[in-house]
Amino acid sequence: xxxxxxxxxxxxxxxxxxxxxxxxxxxxxxxxxxxxxxxxxxxxxxxxxxxxxxxxxxxxxxxxxxxxxxxxxxxxxxxxxxxxxxxxxxxxxxxxxxxxxxxxxxxxxxxxxxxxxxxxxxxxxxxxxxxxxxxxxxxxxxxxxxxxxxxxxxxxxxxxxxxxxxxxxxxxxxxxxxxxxxxxxxxxxxxxxxxxxxxxxxxxxxxxxxxxxxxxxxxxxxxxxxxxxxxxxxxxxxxxxxxxxxxxxxxxxxxxxxxxxxxxxxxxxxxxxxxxxxxxxxxxxxxxxxxxxxxxxxxxxxxxxxxxxxxxxxxxxxxxxxxxxxxxxxxxxxxxxxxxxxxxxxxxxxxxxxxxxxxxxxxxxxxxxxxxxxxxxxxxxxxxxxxxxxxxxxxxxxxxxxxxxxxx
Amino acid sequence: xxxxxxxxxxxxxxxxxxxxxxxxxxxxxxxxxxxxxxxxxxxxxxxxxxxxxxxxxxxxxxxxxxxxxxxxxxxxxxxxxxxxxxxxxxxxxxxxxxxxxxxxxxxxxxxxxxxxxxxxxxxxxxxxxxxxxxxxxxxxxxxxxxxxxxxxxxxxxxxxxxxxxxxxxxxxxxxxxxxxxxxxxxxxxxxxxxxxxxxxxxxxxxxxxxxxxxxxxxxxxxxxxxxxxxxxxxxxxxxxxxxxxxxxxxxxxxxxxxxxxxxxxxxxxxxxxxxxxxxxxxxxxxxxxxxxxxxxxxxxxxxxxxxxxxxxxxxxxxxxxxxxxxxxxxxxxxxxxxxxxxxxxxxxxxxxxxxxxxxxxxxxxx
Numbered sequence: 015x016x017x018x019x020x021x022x023x024x025x026x027x028x029x030x031x032x033x034x035x036x037x038x039x040x041x042x043x044x045x046x047x048x049x050x051x052x053x054x055x056x057x058x059x060x061x062x063x064x065x066x067x068x069x070x071x072x073x074x075x076x077x078x079x080x081x082x083x084x085x086x087x088x089x090x091x092x093x094x095x096x097x098x099x100x101x102x103x104x105x106x107x108x109x110x111x112x113x114x115x116x117x118x119x120x121x122x123x124x125x126x127x128x129x130x131x132x133x134x135x136x137x138x139x140x141x142x143x144x145x146x147x148x149x150x151x152x153x154x155x156x157x158x159x160x161x162x163x164x165x166x167x168x169x170x171x172x173x174x175x176x177x178x179x180x181x182x183x184x185x186x187x188x189x190x191x192x193x194x195x196x197x198x199x200x201x202x203x204x205x206x207x208x209x210x211x212x213x214x215x216x217x218x219x220x221x222x223x224x225x226x227x228x229x230x231x232x233x234x235x236x237x238x239x240x241x242x243x244x245x246x247x248x249x250x251x252x253x254x255x256x257x258x259x260x261x262x263x264x265x266x267x268x269x270x271x272x273x274x275x276x277x278x279x280x281x282x283x284x285x286x287x288x289x290x291x292x293x294x295x296x297x298x299x300x301x302x303x304x305x306x307x308x309x310x311x312x313x314x315x316x317x318x319x320x321x322x323x324x325x326x327x328x329x330x331x332x333x334x335x336x337x338x339x340x341x342x343x344x345x346x347x348x349x350x351x352x353x354x355x356x357x358x359x360x361x362x363x364x365x366x367x368x369x370x371x372x373x374x375x376x377x378x379x380x381x382x383x384x385x386x387x388x389x390x391x392x393x394x395x396x397x398x399x400x401x402x403x404x405x406x407x408x409x410x411x412x413x414x415x416x417x418x419x420x421x422x
Numbered sequence: 423x424x425x426x427x428x429x430x431x432x433x434x435x436x437x438x439x440x441x442x443x444x445x446x447x448x449x450x451x452x453x454x455x456x457x458x459x460x461x462x463x464x465x466x467x468x469x470x471x472x473x474x475x476x477x478x479x480x481x482x483x484x485x486x487x488x489x490x491x492x493x494x495x496x497x498x499x500x501x502x503x504x505x506x507x508x509x510x511x512x513x514x515x516x517x518x519x520x521x522x523x524x525x526x527x528x529x530x531x532x533x534x535x536x537x538x539x540x541x542x543x544x545x546x547x548x549x550x551x552x553x554x555x556x557x558x559x560x561x562x563x564x565x566x567x568x569x570x571x572x573x574x575x576x577x578x579x580x581x582x583x584x585x586x587x588x589x590x591x592x593x594x595x596x597x598x599x600x601x602x603x604x605x606x607x608x609x610x611x612x613x614x615x616x617x618x619x620x621x622x623x624x625x626x627x628x629x630x631x632x633x634x635x636x637x638x639x640x641x642x643x644x645x646x647x648x649x650x651x652x653x654x655x656x657x658x659x660x661x662x663x664x665x666x667x668x669x670x671x672x673x674x675x676x677x678x679x680x681x682x683x684x685x686x687x688x689x690x691x692x693x694x695x696x697x698x699x700x701x702x703x704x705x706x707x708x709x710x711x712x713x714x715x716x717x718x719x720x721x722x723x724x725x726x727x728x729x730x731x732x733x734x735x736x737x738x739x740x741x742x743x744x745x746x747x748x749x750x751x752x753x754x755x756x757x758x759x760x761x762x763x764x765x766x767x768x769x770x771x772x773x774x775x776x777x778x779x780x781x782x783x784x785x786x787x788x
Contacts, residue, residue, distance in 0.1 A: 089691055091687060091690055091691055115693045115695060116693070117693075118690075118691060118692060118693035119692065119693030120693075122691070123692075124688070124691040124692070126684060126687070126688055126691075128684045129684075130682075130684045130685050130687060130688030130691075131685070131688070132685060132688075132689075132702075132703060132706075132707075133685070133707070134706045134707060143689075143692055143702075144692040144693070146702070147689075147692055147693055147694045147695075147698050147702070148693070191692075195692075201691075
């Protein structure tokens with residue numbers, strides 16, 4: 015199956031004659047030049063990206079970078095000037111009015127920065143709104159709304175009005191309303207930006223928990239890089255209406271494509287975002303359990319290493335063998351490696367954050383200076399040395415006073 | 423900015439008291455000028471300053487013309503006959519109305535008849551047929567629900583007073599006309615207001631018409647209405663509708679335009695059609711404004727009912743009219759009191775309804 019959502023060369027120009035601007039040399043000029051000479055604003059410039067089914071795709075940028083325009087163009091709340099928006103392979107820009115309404119009702123759910131709740135309706139009626147405009151029977155839609163109110167943890171508030179709720183609770187209503195019609199794609203326009211930091215973190219965790227279960231395709235807009243790194247499986251960074259880089263959080267952090275992106279990522283506490291994968295190296299000496307001590311000694315000698323990792327035929331880590339033990343066994347003429355294997359004092363999961371690596375190793379005496387890194391299924395994928403852990407610790411210390419980044 | 427100062431010359435022979443006075447005067451003048459500079463008054467003062475800076479000959483000509491007007495300007499005082507279009511315009515309007523009278527007669531007559539037979543008369547008959555104590559009771563109940571015990575008590579007292587003054591039947595007749603015109607005004611005004619809110623073009627087209635309707639003296643409406651509908655209740659109702667419809671149009675328009683754009687966008691994002699958006703989002707949120715417009719419309723209808731008694735609409739207004747015509751001050755006064763009582767009761771109750779809708783609206787999340 016192809017990607018859920020494909021955006022191809024999407025342009026949006028605000029002003030009286032957008033097509034004239036698009037079909038002239040202004041198309042290639044900078045945003046400021048175009049604004050000053052023609053009074054048109056290029057809000058989106060040739061943006062393209064793909065989102066896989068069930069993926070959370072974060073669009074990050076400062077205010078005025080066009081990210082809100084982008085998400086509105088995907089629903090045609092703002093009419094794009096040029097390009098394609100394919101959902102399940104269908105171009106929504108080609109939709110008739112009726113098709114568009116159906117698309118918004120059945121396929122899309124949206125969460126707004128300022129919540130956009132209907133103040134004259136109770137929580138339950140707000141959540142049921144999407145189903146109501148579809149013409150779903152009252153009993154059915156209220157039952158469904160009740161379910162979602164419980165999913166977002168608002169039971170007991172069904173008959174309250176939005177004004178009596180706190181910001182966090184209002185946004186829970188917004189989330190429940192977006193989920194009620196069971197949409198395939200969830201569009202979230204800075205959903206947590208209006209909340210205070212504590213509630214924001216709580217809502218982020220809650221959304222991650224929900225997403226684990228629901229596996230919706232989510233387009234998540236934010237101006238907060240920390241939030242982007244936390245929520246996004248893929249991240250696109252926008253500036254002046256164009257996407258300047260897209261990739262996984264690690265790619266963004268470790269290989270910023272230009273100074274603009276680098277400036278953002280500079281202050282991020284990398285230890286809280288990056289995983290062990292980013293600092294590990296391929297395993298030094300690898301021997302299979304069926305190989306003899308001689309082979310192990312030879313391999314270690316070749317690599318000038320003090321120890322070797324022993325794996326089974328599925329590359330799962332069995333333990334370690336030291337050079338000393340192996341060479342003694344080889345002298346004695348033992349043919350079996352099996353009994354020389356000792357357990358590694360620490361085994362590091364590849365997906366652990368660097369932060370947890372530091373906590374893991376804080377009491378470790380480093381009697382053995384190389385730690386194996388394994389996948390969730392036990393496969394050995396790399397090693398971490400004392401020196402690189404020390405580097406991570408130093409970098410984290412240097413950033414200690416830095417608060418979580420919020421570029422706005 | 424240059425500051426105007428009064429030309430002050432102080433000779434050496436003048437006393438210190440005068441010098442002090444002039445110094446103070448000069449200071450306060452410049453203080454006043456500076457103060458004006460920071461207020462909207464500067465828009466008034468600026469043209470005056472500009473006029474003061476005009477070349478001298480402009481002033482001389484202006485003064486000469488003004489002085490000259492003490493004596494007659496003779497022939498040049500009047501606009502030339504060729505440019506005088508007033509009579510032509512009024513004759514054209516007359517001809518237009520005549521044409522309507524001739525060609526629309528059947529339609530207007532049947533409208534007149536339908537409104538009278540199927541709405542106004544039954545309503546009036548029913549209202550007049552009600553016993554005063556029942557009306558007092560119902561008004562008390564409604565007033566109690568929407569405003570509170572004090573207003574309920576007062577309203578009951580006022581209805582009793584109406585009955586005691588012998589004005590009850592007349593008041594019910596007036597009420598019938600007010601209700602009929604208000605229903606028509608709402609039926610006409612709310613859709614117009616919605617159309618204005620939905621389209622800037624309609625807004626720009628209708629706005630000047632509303633301005634015109636509201637600046638036109640109320641008597642002017644009576645003339646074409648008499649021509650088209652004759653004399654009686656229905657022409658009265660039509661004149662009242664025209665007079666009273668602008669506020670509800672304006673406030674419906676305003677109410678819908680003031681609905682939080684974020685809420686409307688959310689409605690659109692969930693796939694609401696234009697009609698659904700209007701009925702489920704915009705109108706409910708505009709309701710307090712619409713109710714305020716309704717209140718204004720009812721008040722204006724009540725005011726106009728008195729004027730329409732001149733073209734034969736019955737009710738309390740007739741009492742006032744007769745009081746004037748026959749120099750019976752007492753009769754006129756009673757009629758006036760009756761109208762004031764109705765105004766108070768209707769105003770309080772409709773305002774109470776508007777306020778009841780208020781709390782739901784204060785909720786736009788910030």
